[in-house]
Structure formats: C-alpha cells, structure tokens
Amino acid sequence: MIEKTITVTVNGEVHTRTVKVHRTLLEFIREDLYLTGTKEGCNEGECGGCTILFDGKPLNSCMMLAMEADGHDILTVEGLEKDGKLHPLQEAFIEVGAVQCGFCTPGMLLSAKACLDEFPDASEDRIRKEIEGNICRCTGYNRIVQAIQVAAEKMRQDTLIVNKP
Amino acid sequence: MSTFQYYRPQRFEELWQLMVEYNNAFSLLAGGTDLLVRLRKGRTNSRALIDIKGLQELHGGIQEINGGLRVGALALMGDLVDDARMQQHFPALVEAMKWVGSTQIRNRATLTGNICNASPAADTAPALLVYGARVNILGSLGERTLSLEDFFLAPGRSALNPHEIVQSIDLSYPETPNGSSFLRLTRRRGFDLATVSVACLLIPEAGRIRFGLGAVAPTPLLVIDGSGVLTQTESAQVAKESALAKLAERATPISDVRASKEYRQAMLFALMSKAQHIASERLNQSRS
Numbered sequence A: 001m002i003e004k005t006i007t008v009t010v011n012g013e014v015h016t017r018t019v020k021v022h023r024t025l026l027e028f029i030r031e032d033l034y035l036t037g038t039k040e041g042c043n044e045g046e047c048g049g050c051t052i053l054f055d056g057k058p059l060n061s062c063m064m065l066a067m068e069a070d071g072h073d074i075l076t077v078e079g080l081e082k083d084g085k086l087h088p089l090q091e092a093f094i095e096v097g098a099v100q101c102g103f104c105t106p107g108m109l110l111s112a113k114a115c116l117d118e119f120p121d122a123s124e125d126r127i128r129k130e131i132e133g134n135i136c137r138c139t140g141y142n143r144i145v146q147a148i149q150v151a152a153e154k155m156r157q158d159t160l161i162v163n164k165p
Numbered sequence B: 001m002s003t004f005q006y007y008r009p010q011r012f013e014e015l016w017q018l019m020v021e022y023n024n025a026f027s028l029l030a031g032g033t034d035l036l037v038r039l040r041k042g043r044t045n046s047r048a049l050i051d052i053k054g055l056q057e058l059h060g061g062i063q064e065i066n067g068g069l070r071v072g073a074l075a076l077m078g079d080l081v082d083d084a085r086m087q088q089h090f091p092a093l094v095e096a097m098k099w100v101g102s103t104q105i106r107n108r109a110t111l112t113g114n115i116c117n118a119s120p121a122a123d124t125a126p127a128l129l130v131y132g133a134r135v136n137i138l139g140s141l142g143e144r145t146l147s148l149e150d151f152f153l154a155p156g157r158s159a160l161n162p163h164e165i166v167q168s169i170d171l172s173y174p175e176t177p178n179g180s181s182f183l184r185l186t187r188r189r190g191f192d193l194a195t196v197s198v199a200c201l202l203i204p205e206a207g208r209i210r211f212g213l214g215a216v217a218p219t220p221l222l223v224i225d226g227s228g229v230l231t232q233t234e235s236a237q238v239a240k241e242s243a244l245a246k247l248a249e250r251a252t253p254i255s256d257v258r259a260s261k262e263y264r265q266a267m268l269f270a271l272m273s274k275a276q277h278i279a280s281e282r283l284n285q286s287r288s
C-alpha cells in the first residue's frame, strides 16, 4: 500500500487522486493540484508559509501527509477570492501595504482569516498571537496587523449590512 | 522523505495485528508534528506509519471524570488551552501548552503525543507531573494505569510495551486552595526546545510544594517538599533557600548545544524560586 486513493475538497472543489503515501499535504497541493500559492519555507513547521485552513483551522501543510487529508476540507489562498472579487483581507493587505516580497502573504492571510472567523472583534494582542506561527522577514509585522484590523472593521460592517432587515 | 507503508486502522484488533507484523519498526501517527520532522531527516527506522486517528475510541476529547478530567489520546493542545475547566484547575499546564509551537502546531499536536516521545524536555511534562497525571494504557492483553512519573524511563523511552498505546491521561483536580505556575527558559522566544523548564504547585494547607523539572535530568523529574518550610510565609529566607536548593540538587543536568551543565543548574534554582513566587502570588489572589 505505497499508493492510496484519497478524496479531498480543496477550495470547494472535490479532488480524487491516487497519491504516494509519503507525500506531504504541501507537496500534494503544490505539485499535484498545481496550487502554488501555498509556499514551502522551512518544511519543518516553523515558518507558516505553508499554512492552509483544514476544516476551518490553520495548520502547517508541510507537517502532514496527504493521506491525512482524506475526507477533509481545505482552503488555500487561491480559494479566498470569490467571483473575481478579492477577500476583504486581501484588499486590506494591498491597501495598507502589508505585502513586500509576498512570500509570507498566503499563509498570513489564512491565519488572519481563521483569527477573524473565530474572533470578529479580535484585539491587536489577539491578532499578534494568532499570527505568531507565520514568519515575515520583510514588513516588521506592523502593517500586517494594521491590515488585519482594517479588514476586520470592513467585515464587521459588511455583516451589519447583510443582517439589516 | 523515506518510504514507508501507511495504515489507518479502524479497530484495535487491526492495530494490534499491525504492531505485531511490524515488530517495533513502526511509528504511531497522531498529530505528526514531531514525527514528520524525524521522517524527513531520516531519524527513524520505521517501515510503517500507523495513523491512529481512525480509532474512534481515542477521540474522547476532554471528559469529566470523578474529581477530575480525562484527556483523550487525540485531544489537541489547541482545544485544551481553550477549555475553561483546564484553565481553572490546571493553569500551569495550559501555560505550558501555550509555549508549544504556534497556533498551527497546537491545532495538530496532541498532549498525549508530547509525553509519548518521552523527551526530557517535553514542554507539558513538568506541569503534568505536578498535577499528578496518570496515564491509561491499552494493549492487546488489557488495560493498565501508570503514574506519569513511572511512565518516563529514559530519554526517548517510555514504559509503553511494543504492543500498547496510551488511551487517555487522567488529571485530578488539586486540593484547594492552591497556586501553580510554569516557567520555561529558551535561547529565543518561540519554537526552541526548552533549556530548562519548571512547573510548581503549592498546597499550603498540606504544607506541600511540588516541582516538575524539565530538561535537567534523563527524564522529566518530580520533586516534592512536604515539610511546610516552602509553603509558610513566616519561614526564614535562609531556610527556604536551603530547602529549595536541596530540591534542585536532585536534578542531574548535562551540557549540550543549548547550555552547559553549570548554567542549567544555576538557572534551575532561579527558575524554581521564581515559579514558587508566582504560584504563591496566584494563591493569594485566589484567596482575596
């Protein structure tokens, strides 16, 4: 049983593939599905470049086997955009200037999304805590935190509008 | 990454069979946050990975048992740190788990996995030791329970037989009033392994203080002083210091890339006094 067939939902699309059992989930996402937005930095769980949402929770895809994703739901950075419209977090990152080289950005966006999904009113401390597993060598983090705050505000207003009778 | 077979048993029967078939050349896969790094670096001779996440019985989460909590083998550190009962009764353990990796790692890493590696530096071990954790073990021949102290045998070696697994960890609520704390010294903040770590549990009415010490002996170490010297506010400073020093002497640190033996010894004493101080401050706060 060196290969096995798995079924994984990635960004809403169901994929059934036969995969070598020692393939990491990161390799599967990048090299089998060609979703190269998810980055490989350290390949040992330290940098957060490979962060994905796994059943809604941020995880390092380099620290898992593709096998372990069988039957699960994954969101990568490619799935943030809806109908050609960027996610409020993506818009805010651009607006505030939270992207320099961009290598950390996909992982950062997903950690930020998980944070705001769980804590829509996240404080600055909370935001910093939730992105502690994502290393950025360029920005010094301040712009990133600001961008997440801007997006949070925008998302709160959007829900207000949606919820209006 | 080296090649291996992958199995995901659904029943314990299958698990025991695989364990016999691979006779020690297998690794159990739960969170995998440690195992995957080892596989990648070729630091294991496992020919098979046995993913235990298919075993429903291990998914118990956090259950209330008589006078305490039972933590299922697959309970995630991320869920444990957010649990109100854990925060209320076992704050030192919650603090220790917060030191483990990042949000992403805690969303995958299990508490049980952290102790099964039997690393002398396991972050959660000192706190589990002061709270008197018990390990429920299941094997093809039946069940048994060990204190965590007896579970650790040597660096990287636990008391688990080749055909046994940890099913859950039991924690009894400590006597009240009490105060507890956890401190950890690393070269840098973040994901580094602990150079020295200390958990402290203070139970003044019993005159007892318990310290769990990490990375200063071949296994995580539990030391206890029941004389009352360390729990009474009126004890003389010299008496306190000598009692503390006596406990610290039980440690047998070694020199390695992270620190020298002497540094560890010195820091251990400093950390123990500080941990005690924090624990007694918390105790006073809980009383007022």
Ligand code: FES
Residues within 6 Å of the ligand: A039, A040, A041, A042, A043, A044, A045, A046, A047, A048, A049, A050, A051, A060, A061, A062, A063
């Ligand atoms: S590549 Fe996965 S954490 Fe760095």
Ligand code: FES
Residues within 6 Å of the ligand: A098, A099, A100, A101, A102, A103, A104, A105, A135, A136, A137, A138, A139
């Ligand atoms: S923008 Fe370059 S690493 Fe973050």
